[in-house]
Amino acid sequence: MHVDPGPGAIVRLNELKISPWRTNALFISHCHPDHYTDGEVIVEAITQGMTKKRGIFLGNLSVVEGFGEYEYVISKYHQSKLEKVQVLYPGDEVExxxxxxKATHTKHGDPFGIGFRLKTIYGDIGYTSDTELIPELIEDFDGVRILIANIVRKKNERIKGHLCSNDAIDLINSMSKKPELLIMNHMGVKMTNPQIEAEYISQNTGIEVIPAKLGLKVELLNGNYKYQLIK
Incomplete structure (x- = not known):
């Protein structure tokens, strides 16, 4: 599954020698270009150049159908070649x-934005997408083994619609069962030293925290996990 393919997603796949042809699902969390611009290119790969009806597309209302000032971001032509297209709202669960x-809650510019909780045989993986800290996130992600959190700013430098490091700390410490690993994602230009920020969050939560990097590969295993950088 390819999640939120922003500008250059297909180029990065090529750089990392990951074949886009192997992709069979697309998830787009909300209708902002840093999350969807390469979406149609990914659909082209899923459908083998639009020659096969194949794959699943999951997104919020704005992304799939459009709403108000937000226009749908995957053309009806591209949607027509997918086996399944589904709009998800927070709380919706699909195979x-x-x-x-399972779609999770957000508070962001797109009023229908969603994150997700992916259930696997080895435990759950959570993705916050872009969101402020809201109470619903605690229940949404309590008990996940790995949480991918879009943390834009450091320490307490909070901005509307996004998480900062202190928000992530508050979220983790509010859970009855903390994740084993937090991956910092979607870091902003003012996040000048992600590694130091990861250590700060780790010291204040007691869990392992790593910043996402190009080529970061994480494997969730039975009872543990491992990660490495691929080139």
């Missing part, structure tokens, strides 16, 4: 091949 995905 995704051999896993299950």
């Amino acid at each position: 995704l091949y051999d896993t299950t995905i």
Whole structure:
């Protein structure tokens, strides 16, 4: 599953020698260009150049159908070649091949934005997408083994619609069962030293925290996890 393919997603796949042809699902969380611009290119790969009806597209209302000032971001032509297209709202749960995905809450510019909780045989993986810290996130992600959190700013430098490091700390410490690993994602230009920020969050939560990097590969295993950088 390809999640939120922003500008250059297909180029990065090529750089990392990851074949886009292997992709069979697309998830787009909300209708902002840093999350959707390469979406149609990914659909082209899923459908083998629009020659096969194949794959699943999951997104929020704005992304799939458009709403108000937000226009749908995957053309009806591209949607027509997918086996399944589904709008998800927070709390919706659907089967995704051999896993299950549940849409989670956000508070962001797109009023229908969603994150997700992916259920696997080895435990759950959470993705916050872009959001402020809201109470619903605690229940949405309590008990996930790995949480991918879009943390834009450091320490307490909070901006509307996004998480800062202190928000992530508050979220983790509010959970009855903390994740084993937090991956910092979607870091902003003012996040000048992500590694130092990861250590700050780790010291204040007691869990392992790593910043996402190009080529970061994380494997969730039975009882543990491992990660490495691929080139």
